Amino acid sequence: MSGQLKEVRLRIKSVGTTQQITKAMKMVSAAKLRRAQDAITQMRPYAEKLQEMLSNIIGSVDCNIGGGLNVERPIEKVLFIVVTSDRGLCGAFNANSIKLTKSVINEKYKTQFEKGNVTILPLGKKGWESFTRNGYNVIDNYWTIFSDLNFDNVKAAAEYVRNAFVSKEFDRVELVYSKFKNAATQEFVCEQHLPIPKSKSTKETNNDFIFEPSKEVLIDELMPKILNTQIYKGVLDSNASEHGARMTAMDKATENAEEMLRSLRISYNRARQASITTELTEIVSGAAALEG
Numbered sequence: 001m002s003g004q005l006k007e008v009r010l011r012i013k014s015v016g017t018t019q020q021i022t023k024a025m026k027m028v029s030a031a032k033l034r035r036a037q038d039a040i041t042q043m044r045p046y047a048e049k050l051q052e053m054l055s056n057i058i059g060s061v062d063c064n065i066g067g068g069l070n071v072e073r074p075i076e077k078v079l080f081i082v083v084t085s086d087r088g089l090c091g092a093f094n095a096n097s098i099k100l101t102k103s104v105i106n107e108k109y110k111t112q113f114e115k116g117n118v119t120i121l122p123l124g125k126k127g128w129e130s131f132t133r134n135g136y137n138v139i140d141n142y143w144t145i146f147s148d149l150n151f152d153n154v155k156a157a158a159e160y161v162r163n164a165f166v167s168k169e170f171d172r173v174e175l176v177y178s179k180f181k182n183a184a185t186q187e188f189v190c191e192q193h194l195p196i197p198k199s200k201s202t203k204e205t206n207n208d209f210i211f212e213p214s215k216e217v218l219i220d221e222l223m224p225k226i227l228n229t230q231i232y233k234g235v236l237d238s239n240a241s242e243h244g245a246r247m248t249a250m251d252k253a254t255e256n257a258e259e260m261l262r263s264l265r266i267s268y269n270r271a272r273q274a275s276i277t278t279e280l281t282e283i284v285s286g287a288a289a290l291e292g
Helices: 003-058 093-108 110-114 125-133 151-166 215-291
Strands: 078-083 116-121 172-182 187-195
Touching: 003 172, 078 093, 078 125, 078 151, 078 215, 093 110, 093 125, 093 172, 093 187, 093 215, 110 151, 116 125, 116 151, 151 187, 151 215, 172 215, 187 215
Parallel strands: 078 116, 078 172
Antiparallel strands: 172 187
């Protein structure tokens, strides 16, 4: 019985230590989430307006403007930019991004994948580890981007993607990331990055533009900057989503640890009561035997 009590005590101590860790991780994630949420909240309206403006302009100009970034080609080679995190313990956040990527490949680019013409550019360690382990074609130059998250590092990856598309290394570029809604909700999306998609509805397209200087000069100057901003927005969205997912996961882990502690304490008290009752019974039985 004493061995059983010792085992339960050790489990209670172990679960209590784990609960302290999950509480601390929840608090750290909450603090990081606030900063990440502020960053994407300030960035999103600007980036969305730029994307809307770019799509409208693309729909109103010739296809040879912008260095060929809006030119539709037969899709032979596809690049996926997949944004994940560097660390785990954030629920299904990384798994959902990877799962969505594989699902889109299977549904839209199965033929290209079977020919070995699908390439992954992971932004984040978890995506890099998963796709490398599963034998995908992986560009491993930019997966450390979250070790020093800033616009210049994202810009370097965006410029590589843009140059590769212009040089026809890839005919389609898809961006997979998690769109931040709130701490408990993330929307995993796959968006066409290149060629630049035109406005989906003619009603949404506003062709009333006055170009100064010429449209060629203006678009050649603005288009790369807008594309850089779109990838940066996706990275900031995923960064906020990661901290929200981790905070939620650690909160749930803390609650589960509390339930487990409650159950273990009940088990410990029952075992202790049983041990005391057994000892009392032995004492009474011994005394009765002596009297006899």
